[in-house]
Amino acid sequence: MAYYPGCALEGTGHAYNESTKAVGSALGLKLDEVKDWNCCGAMEVKNIDPKVQTYLSSRVMSIAANEMHAKVVMAPCNGCYHNLKKAEYDLEHDASSRETVARISEKAGHETYQAGQVETIHALDWIKDGVGEEELKRRLKNSLKGLKVANYYGCMYTRPRHIFPEKDKGPGSESTLQPHFMDDLLAAAGAQNVDFPLKTACCGGAHTLSDSDTSTQLVLNILRAAEAAGADVIATECPTCHSGLEMHQVRAEKVLGEKTTVKMLYFTQLLGIALGVAPRKLGVHENVSDGMEVLKKIL
Amino acid sequence: MIHEKSLIRPENLKTHDKLVIDGVDVSGHWSTFIQSRVVTDYNEALQDEIAALPGGEHIHRCWQCGSCTNACTVNAVNPDFNPRFWIYLIRMGMESELLRDKDIIWQCVSCNKCTYACPRDVFPEGVMKATAHWLQLKGHTPKSKSTIFDEVFAEQVIATGKIEEGRTIRGFFARTGQPLMQDWLVEMAKRVARRLPFKQGIAMALAAVFRPRTRKWSKARAALTEYVHEQETRQRKALNLE
Numbered sequence: 001m002a003y004y005p006g007c008a009l010e011g012t013g014h015a016y017n018e019s020t021k022a023v024g025s026a027l028g029l030k031l032d033e034v035k036d037w038n039c040c041g042a043m044e045v046k047n048i049d050p051k052v053q054t055y056l057s058s059r060v061m062s063i064a065a066n067e068m069h070a071k072v073v074m075a076p077c078n079g080c081y082h083n084l085k086k087a088e089y090d091l092e093h094d095a096s097s098r099e100t101v102a103r104i105s106e107k108a109g110h111e112t113y114q115a116g117q118v119e120t121i122h123a124l125d126w127i128k129d130g131v132g133e134e135e136l137k138r139r140l141k142n143s144l145k146g147l148k149v150a151n152y153y154g155c156m157y158t159r160p161r162h163i164f165p166e167k168d169k170g171p172g173s174e175s176t177l178q179p180h181f182m183d184d185l186l187a188a189a190g191a192q193n194v195d196f197p198l199k200t201a202c203c204g205g206a207h208t209l210s211d212s213d214t215s216t217q218l219v220l221n222i223l224r225a226a227e228a229a230g231a232d233v234i235a236t237e238c239p240t241c242h243s244g245l246e247m248h249q250v251r252a253e254k255v256l257g258e259k260t261t262v263k264m265l266y267f268t269q270l271l272g273i274a275l276g277v278a279p280r281k282l283g284v285h286e287n288v289s290d291g292m293e294v295l296k297k298i299l
Numbered sequence: 300m301i302h303e304k305s306l307i308r309p310e311n312l313k314t315h316d317k318l319v320i321d322g323v324d325v326s327g328h329w330s331t332f333i334q335s336r337v338v339t340d341y342n343e344a345l346q347d348e349i350a351a352l353p354g355g356e357h358i359h360r361c362w363q364c365g366s367c368t369n370a371c372t373v374n375a376v377n378p379d380f381n382p383r384f385w386i387y388l389i390r391m392g393m394e395s396e397l398l399r400d401k402d403i404i405w406q407c408v409s410c411n412k413c414t415y416a417c418p419r420d421v422f423p424e425g426v427m428k429a430t431a432h433w434l435q436l437k438g439h440t441p442k443s444k445s446t447i448f449d450e451v452f453a454e455q456v457i458a459t460g461k462i463e464e465g466r467t468i469r470g471f472f473a474r475t476g477q478p479l480m481q482d483w484l485v486e487m488a489k490r491v492a493r494r495l496p497f498k499q500g501i502a503m504a505l506a507a508v509f510r511p512r513t514r515k516w517s518k519a520r521a522a523l524t525e526y527v528h529e530q531e532t533r534q535r536k537a538l539n540l541e
Contacts, residue, residue, distance in 0.1 A: 010511060011464040038460035038513040043409055044452035047428055047445075049530050050353045052523060056456065059519065100526070107522035109515075159411035160422075176415070202372040202410035209471060210444035211406055217376055218408070247487055254483040285494040288487055 001126070002070035002118070003031035004060055006080040006239075007039050013077065013239025015283025019268035020076045020123055022282055026275040027131050027139065031074065034064050040075075040083040043206045043240070051100045057087035058101050058113040065117035066110075076123035076268070078238035082156035082163070084120040089163040091115040122157065123268065124181040124237060125174075133188035141276030143190030147298055149270070150196035150231035150262075151182045152222065154241040158200055182237055182267050189274035194229040198222050205240040208247065216256065219248035223260040232294040235267040242266060246288035263289040273299070307333055342394040349389050351537035352432050353530075354425025361386045367413035367423040373406050380406060382413055382423045385430060397430075398439055405431040405443035436538055447474050457523045460513025463506055 009017035024031050037060050039045075041053030061084060064070040075081040090097040092115035105112040121129075127136075158164065158176040167174045174181050179200065183193045201222055204215030222245065226234050236242040245264050252258040264287060272282040273295060284291045313332040318325050349355040361383075368374050368383040380403055388397045407427035414424050434440045442450075451470040455462045472479045492500070513519075535541055 007462045007511075008464065010461075011506070036514045036516075038516065038519070039456045039462055041456065042452065042462075044449040045456055046353075047432075047449040048453040049527060050425075051530075052453070052457075052527060055523070055526075104519070104522045104526055107525075108519035155410040155412075158415075160414040202408050202412070204372075204408050206409045207406070207445055209468065210448045211408075214373065214376055214406060214408070218372065247483075250487045250490065251483040254486055285496070286491070286499070288490050290490075290494070 001029075001031060002064035002068050002073045003033045004037055004040075004064070004073050004075045004080055004084070005033065006037075006075065006077040007042070008077055008079070008239035008243075012243045015286040016076060016239050016242065016266045016268060019266055019272050019277075019282040022272050022277045023127065023268045023275065026272065026277055027127065027136075029126065029130050032068060032070070034060055034073070035067060036063065040080045042079050042083070051097060053083060054087045054090050054097050055101050055104045057083045058091060058105070059108070059110065060084065061087070061118050061120070062105065062111055062113035065113065070118060073118050073120045074123060074126045075120060076237070077240070078122070078154055078156035079240055081120060081122045085163040087113075088115055088120060089165075122181075122237070124157075124185070127185060127271070128181050133184055136185065136188045136271075136274075140189060140274055142274055142298060144186065144270060144274050144298055145190040145192075147191045147270075147294065148194050148230050148232045149186055149191045150194050150226035150229055150234045151179075151186065151199060151267075152196070152226075152234050152236055152241060152245070153179045153182065153199050154205070154236075154238050155200065155202050156238065182235055186235060186267060186270060189271055191235075191270065194226075194231045196226060196229050196231065198225045201225075203241050203244040203248075205244045208240075208244050212248075212251065215244065216248045216251050219245055220252045220256070220258055220260070223249055223252070223262055226262050227260060231262055232297070233263045233265050233270075233291065235270055236264055237267050243288075249289060263287075263291050263294050265291045265295075311336060338393060338395070340395050341392040343392050345392045345394055345397075346390050348538050349426065349429050349433055352429035352436075352534060354422065354427075355429030355433075356425070357419075357421050358386060358389060358426050358429075360419040361390065361421045362419055363387060364418060366416040366418060367421070370412040370416040372408055372410045372412055377403065377406075379403060382407075382427060386421070386423065386426060389426075389430065398434075401434050401440050404434060405440075405445050407431070433538070436534065436540060444471075444475050447471065453527075457520055457527070459510060460516040460519065461511045463510050465503075465506070466510060 005017050038056055041056040046053040064073045075084060102112045158179055161176050167176050187193055202218055204218040208215050242264055249260055269282045269284055311334040313334055314328055315326055350358055365383045368381050373380040409424055411424050414422050417423055435442055448471050452467055
C-alpha cells in the first residue's frame with residue numbers, strides 16, 4: 001500500500017507520522033512511502049487556483065499508480081486525504097480539470113493520472129478495513145479502560161459529501177454526518193467514548209494564524225464541549241486540527257484567560273498505547289498538551 | 300426579509316426626543332421615521348465577474364433558501380457574516396451594498412458546511428473565496444492576511460514541491476509585519492521544549508535550515524508558474540482590469 005504522509009507529518013505532525021508507522025508495524029500492516037511526493041496543496045493553494053491543487057494531488061496519485069503500481073494510497077492527514085479525493089472526483093467529472101492536469105503533467109514530464117487508477121483511503125480506513133475491531137481486541141496489551149475520549153474528526157474527513165462516494169452507504173460504512181470509525185477503533189481498544197456533539201465542527205484551521213481570534217473562539221467551543229461531555233482527552237486524526245487545538249488552547253489561556261485542561265492525542269497514539277508501544281515511540285512527548293498526564297491513569 | 304435587511308439600517312431610523320410637526324407631538328419611539336434611500340448604482344456585470352473567478356462558477360444556481368448561512372461556522376461567531384445575503388446582492392448587482400461587508404468576507408474558514416447543506420450545488424464556499432478575490436482584484440480591499448498566507452504557502456509549494464511549516468510561518472509573519480515573538484507562541488514553544496529530547500530539537504532546527512524539497516521538481520515548477528501566470532491574466536481580463 002502506498003503511504004502519503006504529506007508535509008505536516010514531517011513538521012508539526014511528526015508525532016502522527018511516528019505513531020501511524022508504529023501502529024502499522026504492531027498490527028503487521030505494511031506501508032511504502034510514495035517516492036518523491038509533493039505537497040497536495042493543503043487548504044491554501046486552491047485559493048490561488050483550484051486546478052493547481054488538482055494537479056498537485058494528481059501527481060502524488062500518478063507516482064503511486066504508475067511508478068509504484070499501487071492500487072491504494074493511504075493518507076493519514078485529513079487535508080491530503082481530502083485533496084486526493086477531491087482531485088479524483090474532479091478528474092472523473094470535469095473535462096477542463098482533466099485537460100489542465102494533462103497539460104501540466106506533460107510539461108512536468110510524468111504520466112498523467114487517470115481517474116480510477118488508485119483508491120485513496122484514510123488511516124482510519126486502513127486500520128478498520130485492514131485489521132478490524134475483533135483482531136484489534138485480540139492484540140490488546142494495555143486496555144484503554146477508564147479513559148474518557150471525545151472523538152474529533154474535523155471538516156475535511158466528511159465534507160463536502162460528493163467527494164466521498166463510499167461514505168453514507170448504510171451499516172458498516174462511514175457516515176458523513178455522524179462519523180464513527182475512530183469511535184469504533186478506540187472502543188475496541190477499551191476506551192470509553194463520550195457523547196461529543198462537535199465531532200465535525202470546524203477548528204478554524206484555515207485561519208489559524210491569519211484570523212487567530214476566530215480560530216481561538218472555534219477551538220474553545222470544541223474544548224469546552226469535550227470537557228462538558230466529561231472527556232479526559234480529545235482523539236484527533238488530522239495534523240492541522242491537532243495543532244490547531246493545541247495552539248489555540250494555549251492562545252485562549254494567554255489571550256482570553258480561558259483555561260481548559262482536556263488533552264489532545266492522535267488516535268494512533270492512543271491505539272499504539274493500547275497495543276503496548278512505548279509512549280516515546282509514539283511521540284507523546286512532542287505534543288503541546290501533556291498527554292502523559294491522562295495516560296498515567298492506564299499505564 | 301432580505302429587503303428589510305438591506306434597506307432599513309440603524310442609521311436610517313430617526314427618532315426625536317422632542318419634535319412637534321403641525322401641532323402633533325411625534326417625540327420618542329412611537330413615531331420612528333425611516334429615512335428613505337434609493338439604490339441607483341447597480342453593477343449588471345457583478346454576477347458574471349464573480350462567476351469568472353475560481354469557485355464562483357455556480358452562483359447563478361442559488362434560490363436563496365438560506366441553508367448556507369444556517370450551516371455557517373463563521374455566522375455562528377459573527378451574525379454579519381451572511382453568505383446567503385451576499386449571494387443575493389451579487390446576483391442583484393448591488394455592489395455598494397456588498398461593499399459594506401467587504402472587510403469580513405475573507406473570513407470564510409472553508410469548513411464546507413454550506414457546500415454540504417446546499418441543495419442547489421452552488422458551492423457557497425467557493426463563492427466566498429471568489430468574492431474575497433474579486434474585492435482584492437478590484438482594489439476595494441487590501442490583500443487579507445489569509446490571502447498573504449495563501450501566497451506565501453503557494454509560492455513555497457511551487458518553488459520546492461513541499462512546504463516546511465516553520466518557513467511558511469516566518470514568511471507569513473514577516474510579510475504581514477507581525478512580530479514572531481507573540482506571548483502565546485512563546486508559551487507554546489516553552490511547553491513543547493520542556494519535554495522534547497535534545498536530538499529531536501536538533502532535527503527540527505536542521506529542517507529549518509535545509510528546506511525539504513521534492514526531487515525532480517524543476518519541470519513541474521516551470522509548468523505551474525506558467526499556468527498561474529496564464530490564469531492571472533485571464534482573470535484580470537474577465538474583470539476588465541487591463
